[in-house]
Every structure is written in structure tokens, then in C-alpha cells.
Amino acid sequence: MLKFPVAVLLMSFALAAPASAANIARTYSYFSIGGSTLDEIESELSRRGPLLGSSGNRHPGATRMQFTTRIGYEDRGSNCRIAQATVTVKAKVILPKWRRTKRADPEVRLIWDTLASDIKRHEESHVSIAKGFAHDLERALLAVRSQRTCEAAAQKAKTVSADILARHERAQDRFDRIEAANFESRLLRLLRYRLERSAAGKPN
Numbered sequence: 001m002l003k004f005p006v007a008v009l010l011m012s013f014a015l016a017a018p019a020s021a022a023n024i025a026r027t028y029s030y031f032s033i034g035g036s037t038l039d040e041i042e043s044e045l046s047r048r049g050p051l052l053g054s055s056g057n058r059h060p061g062a063t064r065m066q067f068t069t070r071i072g073y074e075d076r077g078s079n080c081r082i083a084q085a086t087v088t089v090k091a092k093v094i095l096p097k098w099r100r101t102k103r104a105d106p107e108v109r110l111i112w113d114t115l116a117s118d119i120k121r122h123e124e125s126h127v128s129i130a131k132g133f134a135h136d137l138e139r140a141l142l143a144v145r146s147q148r149t150c151e152a153a154a155q156k157a158k159t160v161s162a163d164i165l166a167r168h169e170r171a172q173d174r175f176d177r178i179e180a181a182n183f184e185s186r187l188l189r190l191l192r193y194r195l196e197r198s199a200a201g202k203p204n
Contacts, residue, residue, distance in 0.1 A: 022087045022134035024127060029094050036103040038111060050094045061119040063126040066090045067134065067165065071141065071157055073150045080150035082157060085141035087134040091127045095120055114190045122179055126172060133168035140164055 033044035049058035072084030096119065098112055140160050147153040179186075 022089070022131060022138050024131050024134075025088060025090045026127060027090075027092050029092065030097040031094065032097050032099055034099050034101070036101045036108065038108055041098065041108075041112060045096060049096065060096055060115075061123045062094045063123045064092045064094070065126070065130050067130075067137070069137065069141070069157075069161060071154070073153055075150050076146070079146040079148055080153045081146040082141050082144050082153055085138045085157075087137045089127070089130045089134050091130065093120075093123045093127065095123065110194060111191065114187060114194055118187060118190060125175065129171055129175060130168065133164060133171070137161060137164045 031048050031050070033041060033048050035041040035044045045060045046058055049060050050062040051058050052062055066089070068088045068090065070084075070086045070088075071082055074081050074083040096116065098116065100109065104112075137160075141157055144153065144156050144160060147156055
């Protein structure tokens with residue numbers, strides 16, 4: 001069964017920034033695979049897919065993300081507060097690109113199109129999850145109470161950020177587990193949908 005992990009990197013801090021909503025900087029890259037049968041395609045994905053973590057396993061798609069948080073502090077003399085917080089998620093989505101061959105049967109082409117679409121949806125979902133937590137992080141930082149010094153405020157920001165990033169990573173892992181458990185039923189449902197549309201003369 002195919003698995004869909006995500007690599008999440010830690011965020012970095014800067015002390016001054018304008019206030020704005022969390023945003024996503026998204027890029028795409030592709031790795032090529034060959035094969036004319038489903039077994040050959042699966043083998044190619046296992047051999048050429050992105051390598052993540054220390055497991056040594058390759059995957060059919062991946063999203064590498066980096067959270068960058070910029071914080072502005074207001075020193076009032078007697079205390080210091082977080083006046084501005086902007087979170088940016090840099091997401092690099094890595095997807096497979098099949099070099100179609102004339103030897104591939106129409107059924108193989110249909111299954112690949114369905115699988116490739118599902119892989120992209122999965123990775124885009126990882127980005128959506130990250131965006132939601134980026135918004136949560138901005139709100140949590142702006143909600144931090146005033147501290148005696150800006151150094152204390154910065155330390156509080158790091159604690160709050162570490163907690164939310166840990167929750168984000170758990171949410172991404174939970175999403176992967178659910179997706180992996182439902183992979184076969186989801187793919188069969190998508191295949192039936194595409195076949196029905198094809199039989200009705202509608203584009204997939």
C-alpha cells in the first residue's frame with residue numbers, strides 16, 4: 001500500500017515585520033517514472049520517489065514545508081508585548097510524472113490518471129493543513145500577554161510556537177494514517193466515478 005508522509009522543518013524567527021495574514025509560498029517539482037504495467041509503475045515509484053526521513057523508504061509524492069515566523073515587539077518600558085506576527089509556510093510539493101508508453105493498456109492509463117490525481121490531492125491537503133496551523137500560530141502569538149521584557153516575550157513566543165508546531169506535525173501524521181487506511185477503497189471509488197463519466201461521454 002502506498003504511503004504519503006510529509007517532512008516538516010522547524011520555523012525560524014525574525015524580530016521585525018509588518019502585520020499580515022498567514023500566507024503560503026508554494027512550488028512544485030516532478031520526478032519522472034517509466035513502466036507500461038501497474039507493477040512496473042509501482043516499482044518505478046518505489047525506486048525514484050522522494051526519500052524522506054531516516055526510514056530509507058521512497059514515496060510516490062511528498063511535501064516539504066518550512067514555517068517562517070516574523071515577530072514585532074513593542075517595548076513600553078515597564079513591559080513588552082508582541083505587536084505583530086506573520087507566519088509564512090514555504091511548501092515544496094514533489095509529484096510523479098509518468099512517461100507514458102504506447103505499450104500501456106487503456107486500463108493502466110486510467111488507473112494512473114486516477115492515482116496521480118489522488119497523489120496531488122493528498123499533497124495539497126498537507127499544504128491546507130499547514131496553512132490552518134499557520135493562522136493558529138499567528139493568532140496565538142498575538143494573544144500572548146505582555147511580559148516584563150522583550151526577551152521574556154520572545155521566550156514565550158518560542159514556547160507557544162513549539163507547542164503549535166508539535167500539534168501541526170501530529171495532525172499531519174494523523175492525516176497520513178487515515179489516508180493510508182482508506183487508500184484502496186478511495187482509489188476504487190475514484191475509478192468507478194471516472195468509468196461512469198467515461199461511459200456517459202463526459203470528461204474526467
